[in-house]
Amino acid sequence: xxxxxxxxxxxxxxxxxxxxxxxxxxxxxxxxxxxxxxxxxxxxxxxxxxxxxxxxxxxxxxxxxxxxxxxxxxxxxxxxxxxxxxxxxxxxxxxxxxxxxxxxxxxxxxxxxxxxxxxxxxxxxxxxxxxxxxxxxxxxxxxxxxxxxxxxxxxxxxxxxxxxxxxxxxxxxxxxxxxxxxxxxxxxxxxxxxxxxxxxxxxxxxxxxxxxxxxxxxxxxxxxxxxxxxxxxxxxxxxxxxxxxxxxxxxxxxxxxxxxxxxxxxxxxxxxxxxxxxxxxxxxxxxxxxxxxxxxxxxxxxxxxxxxxxxx
Amino acid sequence: xxxxxxxxxxxxxxxxxxxxxxxxxxxxxxxxxxxxxxxxxxxxxxxxxxxxxxxxxxxxxxxxxxxxxxxxxxxxxxxxxxxxxxxxxxxxxxxxxxxxxxxxxxxxxxxxxxxxxxxxxxxxxxxxxxxxxxxxxxxxxxxxxxxxxxxxxxxxxxxxxxxxxxxxxxxxxxxxxxxxxxxxxxxxxxxxxxxxxxxxxxxxxxxxxxxxxxxxxxxxxxxxxxxxxxxxxxxxxxxxxxxxxxxxxxxxxxxxxxxxxxxxxxxxxxxxxxxxxxxxxxxxxxxxx
Numbered sequence: 142x143x144x145x146x147x148x149x150x151x152x153x154x155x156x157x158x159x160x161x162x163x164x165x166x167x168x169x170x171x172x173x174x175x176x177x178x179x180x181x182x183x184x185x186x187x188x189x190x191x192x193x194x195x196x197x198x199x200x201x202x203x204x205x206x207x208x209x210x211x212x213x214x215x216x217x218x219x220x221x222x223x224x225x226x227x228x229x230x231x232x233x234x235x236x237x238x239x240x241x242x243x244x245x246x247x248x249x250x251x252x253x254x255x256x257x258x259x260x261x262x263x264x265x266x267x268x269x270x271x272x273x274x275x276x277x278x279x280x281x282x283x284x285x286x287x288x289x290x291x292x293x294x295x296x297x298x299x300x301x302x303x304x305x306x307x308x309x310x311x312x313x314x315x316x317x318x319x320x321x322x323x324x325x326x327x328x329x330x331x332x333x334x335x336x337x338x339x340x341x342x343x344x345x346x347x348x349x350x351x352x353x354x355x356x357x358x359x360x361x362x363x364x365x366x367x368x369x370x371x372x373x374x375x376x377x378x379x380x381x382x383x384x385x386x387x388x389x390x391x392x393x394x395x396x397x398x399x400x401x402x403x404x405x406x407x408x409x410x411x412x413x414x415x416x417x418x419x420x421x422x423x424x425x426x427x428x429x430x431x432x433x434x435x436x437x438x439x440x441x442x443x444x445x446x447x448x449x450x451x452x453x
Numbered sequence: 454x455x456x457x458x459x460x461x462x463x464x465x466x467x468x469x470x471x472x473x474x475x476x477x478x479x480x481x482x483x484x485x486x487x488x489x490x491x492x493x494x495x496x497x498x499x500x501x502x503x504x505x506x507x508x509x510x511x512x513x514x515x516x517x518x519x520x521x522x523x524x525x526x527x528x529x530x531x532x533x534x535x536x537x538x539x540x541x542x543x544x545x546x547x548x549x550x551x552x553x554x555x556x557x558x559x560x561x562x563x564x565x566x567x568x569x570x571x572x573x574x575x576x577x578x579x580x581x582x583x584x585x586x587x588x589x590x591x592x593x594x595x596x597x598x599x600x601x602x603x604x605x606x607x608x609x610x611x612x613x614x615x616x617x618x619x620x621x622x623x624x625x626x627x628x629x630x631x632x633x634x635x636x637x638x639x640x641x642x643x644x645x646x647x648x649x650x651x652x653x654x655x656x657x658x659x660x661x662x663x664x665x666x667x668x669x670x671x672x673x674x675x676x677x678x679x680x681x682x683x684x685x686x687x688x689x690x691x692x693x694x695x696x697x698x699x700x701x702x703x704x705x706x707x708x709x710x711x712x713x714x715x716x717x718x719x720x721x722x723x724x725x726x727x728x729x730x731x732x733x734x735x736x737x738x739x740x741x742x
Contacts, residue, residue: 168706168729171479184707192724199702199710201530201555206702210709213724355529407703408519408531410481410572 143424144431145417147179147399149376150324152234152261152299154179154399157432158389158417161380161403162238162263162303163210167227172410175231177417179399183224185238185265187214188250195347202336202345205355205382206404209348212240212268217253225258234260236301242271244278244288248295255296262298264288267305267330279305279330282317293322301378303327304369306358311365312372319373327378327401328366332358354404356382363395370396370437384412386419393435479573479705480506484546486567489560492549493624496595497561498537499548507571508541512602513578513696513733516546517704519570523562526555531572533701535599535732546571549598549627575704576732579603579694585612585668589661590632591654591682593619596674599696601628603671608635615666617642617657619649619678651681658685667691676742683736693736699727714740 145156159180160169166184175181194211201207220237228235237259241247251262266278266288278284285302292300302318304311306329315326331352336345344350362381370377376399379392384405392400405412424432484501492498510516517531538547552561563569581588588607592600597618604614616632617640632639640657642648661667662685670693672682679695686693699711706729713731715723715738725731 164703164707166705166707170476171705172477172481174476184709193709193712196710196712197700198712199530199700199708201528204527204529206530208702208708208710213709213712404702407708408529409570410479410703410705 143421143429144433145421146431147433147436149261149301149378149399150299152180154234155232156417157393157397157399157420158413159233159236159378159399159401160406160413161401162265164403164406167224169406169410170227170231173414175228175233177414178233179417180234180236180260181228181231182236182263182401183220183238185212185214185240185268186217186220186250187212187240188217188246188253190214190216197345197347198351200336200345200351202334202353203357205353205357206407207334207336207346207351207353208331209346209351211348217250221256225256229258236261236263238263238265238303240265240268242269244270244272244284244291247288248291251292251296251298255298259298261301261324262292262296263301263303263327264292265303265330267303267307277305277307279303279314280308282310282313285314286317286321289318289321289323299324301325301327303330303380304365305330306361306365306381307333312368315369315373315377319375323375325376325378325398326369326373327380328369328397329362329381332361354382356384358382359388363392366392366397367395367439383416384408386416386423389416389420390423390435393432394437394439396437396439398433398436478506479575481570481572482507483568484571486563486565486569487545488565489563492627495551495625496598496627497550497552497557499550499560499563501546501548501569501571502544503546503571504544507546507573508539508544510536510539510546510574511578512536512606513599513694514574514576515704515732516548516571516573517575517701518548518556518560518572520556520559521562521567521569523559526558528556528559530556530702531570531704532556532560533575533698533704533728535696536574536602537598538602538605549595549601551595572704576728577730579606579671579696579733581607581610581612582669582692583610587613587615587666588669588671589615589617589658589667590671591617591619591658591678592673593649593675593678594625596672596696597627599673600671601631604632604635613666615661616640617654619643619654619675621645651677654678655681655685658682662689662691669693670736671695672736673697679736679739680741683739686736694733695736695739696733697727697731697739697742699742701728704728713742716740
């Protein structure tokens with residue numbers, strides 16, 4: 142019997158598999174019970190009411206999905222009154238994803254979420270920071286440090302910080318989050334991308350650019366998990382293109398303690414269950430007693446990154 | 454988690470597929486293709502052998518279908534497709550689709566015996582008020598595929614159906630027989646003879662209202678016809694329903710890709726997800742798409 146339990150800081154999970162924010166809702170409970178998951182992660186909520194972006198909001202591009210949803214949100218009160226109760230019947234810890242346009246407003250929203258039933262906060266700092274020309278907080282170490290410092294002061298809950306892949310130095314951003322009190326990192330988010338319909342000459346998304354996700358971005362996310370896990374002591378949760386148990390194993394070998402399954406759930410709603418089962422089967426086949434032994438177990442000793450291929 | 458025997462090969466690991474239970478009303482199932490044949494130059498009729506929850510699909514509901522790869526295409530997302538017919542005693546679910554892109558090109562390659570993943574039934578179907586004696590269904594193009602099972606559902610409830618079927622040409626009008634079998638009458642209007650012109654369609658609607666044959670309106674497949682029907686419905690106080698399409702990813706209300714704009718009874722604008730709040734909406738609240 143393989144031990145699938147993992148720990149994200151002080152939070153114990155029955156297995157390392159959870160949904161990626163935005164690719165999951167209580168509606169998935171029409172297909173399977175969330176009791177099978179390591180945790181559940183909500184769609185990002187904001188304090189302000191947001192309608193979201195114009196359509197088309199989705200385009201299929203290669204083996205991936207390009208989206209510009211725009212974080213539609215009905216605010217905190219709606220979440221607490223109507224969404225949270227939907228998760229009460231499940232044993233999986235509830236992780237609430239939040240976003241805000243300034244560091245101070247990030248602090249405000251998490252102060253309102255210090256509630257029984259919420260196990261951790263996932264700060265989606267890939268959103269635009271209106272105090273920094275709309276550049277996402279997680280694009281830079283300095284703005285990451287500022288927002289995480291604010292968040293740390295504002296919440297006693299475990300604080301997960303979700304990084305963006307749209308940065309030149311993800312390891313530096315990871316360190317900034319760790320130094321300012323993050324309990325874990327989620328690496329990463331969607332890759333900024335675009336697509337044009339060559340028949341109509343029009344961008345295929347209503348807001349021109351969007352976030353790219355799915356198997357196409359997996360090697361990019363994996364590389365970032367590897368870099369971040371080398372740079373920090375806190376747990377890294379891998380996210381980006383994970384669709385099979387094999388993908389989850391790969392992210393854990395690269396240094397992830399747990400994984401988030403995102404777009405794959407749209408393609409196959411049972412994916413997370415298959416990943417849980419597949420991890421157990423994989424460990425059994427390899428004679429690995431605890432899935433946590435996979436974390437960082439990549440055999441890279443004596444190997445070196447070619448500096449010309451991977452400029453810092 | 455259930456205790457399944459693990460296979461040693463990772464790729465063959467047996468997933469936990471939850472058993473059917475009242476708590477679960479949507480399932481991702483593997484169906485077997487019985488037939489997948491072109492009905493005219495544009496449309497293909499696919500008949501699947503399906504089991505379980507899929508057989509509970511109602512008119513207006515849809516499935517999110519995993520489309521196979523071809524030498525030309527590698528469709529990634531599933532494609533939503535409304536149900537064309539369900540014959541539960543014979544384990545049959547049918548679809549009628551137009552080949553337009555990577556997904557449907559893939560579907561068109563399926564042959565009898567092939568397997569296809571089917572997530573559903575999804576969304577809210579059409580609803581019929583037992584007080585209605587006669588309804589009008591107005592559809593165009595592939596919208597007719599969505600309306601055909603509605604006409605049969607109405608006929609089965611003893612409601613008279615007038616079907617107005619619009620298409621580019623007579624050769625592309627689908628399912629005339631199915632509508633005729635359950636309707637009192639079928640009006641075919643085409644672009645070829647200009648009878649599909651909104652002025653003529655409005656004339657038909659007004660005639661039906663006058664004849665007491667229009668207790669409710671139903672439409673699918675054309676923005677222009679929806680707007681026409683909505684205007685006439687408002688003018689004469691006829692309740693109506695419209696089935697909408699939109700690009701989707703999950704089909705379950707999770708991704709918020711498939712929103713459209715609506716108008717609440719108070720006149721407030723509101724975005725709704727076609728997959729979850731629809732795909733069938735009140736005609737009076739629908740807006741141009």
